[in-house]
Amino acid sequence: MNDSLHSQDKHPLYDLLLLTFFCFLGGMVFSFLGVLIFSIFFNEQSLLDVISGGQLYQNIYFLRCVQIFSSIGIFIFGPVLFTVSKKYPFTNYYQFYKPTNPILIILSITVLFAALPLIEWLTAWNNKMVLPESLKGIEIWMRQKEDEAMTLTKQLLIMKSYTDFAINLLMIAIIPAIGEELLFRGGIQQIFGKWFGNPHIAIWLAAIIFSAIHVQFYGFIPRMFLGALFGYLLFWGKSLWYPIIGHFINNGSAVIMAFIYQQNGKGIEEIEKTDNFPAYGYLFSALFTLVLLYNFYQKSRNRV
Template identity: 40%
Template sequence: MGYLRQYSPFLQLITFLGLWFAFMLLYSLFLAGFFPAISGGYTIGQMEDTKVWGDPAFVRGLKIVQFLYTLVSFLVPGLIFAYLAHPRPAVYMGLAQRPRTLQLLLALLVVFCALPLVNVLGEWNSTWPVSQSLRDLEELATKQTKLLLNMPDIGTMLFNLLLLALLPAIAEEVFFRGVLQRILTAWVKNGWAAAIIAAIIFSAIHMQFLGFMPRLLLGFLMGAIYLVTGNLWLAIAGHFLNNGLQVVLVYLYQAKMISYDAMKDEHVPAMYGLFSALVAGLLIWQLYKKARAAGQAFALPPEPGDEEQAAETDNDSIFKDH
């Protein structure tokens, strides 16, 4: 373990992206060869044909594809790189320490209180001038999401919490914050800049341009939580809250328990968004102070050859010199 520690941050970044590309290629080859076997005989080309979407076998295949995409594209390359980059991968990613109760509550509140601003940005983002072909792709992706979120019973809802909320929260935070943001921090020597860059890449990889800004904000919030605490579990919890809340609200609407449709865009006044940003910022500051008081904070990966530092848990704050 730790074979990549002698590489510069730039070479680590290139290695990590190359690893990601290799697993994306493997995933694409698997999809091309085995999708008919897992979807009842349908081809990849038929994934865009809404006429077959009513077949339970096709929906089952679509869920398997979603599971494999999250696992192979994000979780596996992230874990492999962490294993190769540090003698203690859990320490490297910020998974070695259990989150404290108050910190967990603050992290969840950061995400929850920022949702009005997310909606404001989403409404603005939807007005961006993009080509009709891109809008058609966005509409197709939205329809496929609605197909996956069709939940006739609570068992399906619980499965969707696992598939669409918990697994993506773990996999994407490992990839984008636990590895990518750490590499970028070591490269650019600025934790906040690294959090922004990682959030931009996080949003861009999803390839949904009309949802780019709200996803960018959410990615930055997860990066900020990770930056001020050094604990990836807190970012995972915030990510899970955002995704899981959507799943639960959609289920409650479909079960006619609430009248609010979470799949529909609703107007949120800009003033609410500004207040939301202020509250979220104050909560991040409180989270930072609690982490400092507990002796926790984000630490850069150890320098090559520094075995003593590699054996320590993350005790030194990235804010120490600022």
């Protein structure tokens, strides 16, 4: 994982803390910029009205503006600052330098679609999680956080026009696909790889953090699985473009489906209803995903 870039580095923990600091700094600065942009485009009085009316987190334009800018600050600006501070070549460190292979791109996309039923099953299984009675308070808190996240997601997914659709595609698919892969796969996974000397440990640790940072406990397992999937696409493909493409397909398909549903007069609640596949459908999804991943691995090896 770009060992030549790290020959004179300090302990990887230092890099992890430095990267975290820059992401925090980027989040703070760009969140402020988001509020500033909102006040400019919707005038300062609109912002004051929203705040004074206690509707700060109910205004969809405010939410989108802050979400877009804070995501850029945390997931893009933070990792960029990290490489600048360490004097690393950005394209080399985050593995953008290697040309992509059309076959591997197609496999990246196909893997994501093949895994959808499996992810659905993992989501349903994770959602049935029940903690022991002694941890009931924690379970109630986890459910509250899950409900809050779901309420926010529903607000953001409301799309009444093609402009809303374009903004949501940028906010939910494009920025997270690029930014989250920069941070978690390009940055954190690479740091853990240097720390532990084992790419598989690095992939799964980065996937765990990727899932945990979303603070959605009843979607933790499927999101961790996705994170690991993206991690292996990077590890085998040696290019960050493969997990970026996979991430975009995963998030973008959800935005597109939500928009189509609403254009056909269906409510957001309809999107939550998933198709119930028979047991062999989930098994087929798992096996087909493994076959495609193995194929991706073999194709990527042939290019080395």
